[in-house]
Amino acid sequence: MRPIPEDELKTIRDNFEFTDTDGDGTVDFSEFSKLLQVLSPESSVQQAAEAFSMIDTNSDGCIDYEEFITWWKQVWWEY
Numbered sequence: 001m002r003p004i005p006e007d008e009l010k011t012i013r014d015n016f017e018f019t020d021t022d023g024d025g026t027v028d029f030s031e032f033s034k035l036l037q038v039l040s041p042e043s044s045v046q047q048a049a050e051a052f053s054m055i056d057t058n059s060d061g062c063i064d065y066e067e068f069i070t071w072w073k074q075v076w077w078e079y
Contacts, residue, residue: 004069004073012068012069012072013065015035015068015072016065016069018035019031019032019034019035019068025064026062027062028063029048029052032051033045033048033052036051055070055071
């Protein structure tokens with residue numbers, strides 16, 4: 001997999017910070033659900049919960065920036 005260009009990293013960071021509405025450096029389920037409704041309005045709460053669970057690889061109940069980057073690259077980034 002090729003490295004992510006700096007401008008795309010900035011876009012990912014901006015999206016992470018936009019999603020992290022309380023500014024604590026992580027994305028909780030409520031914040032993630034709101035983002036998913038913007039990106040994929042037809043998604044259900046169940047789908048959001050399943051996606052959140054898969055993204056939260058360390059199972060700490062929140063998505064950190066590294067987990068967010070991994071997800072973004074897999075789902076939204078054009079290779």
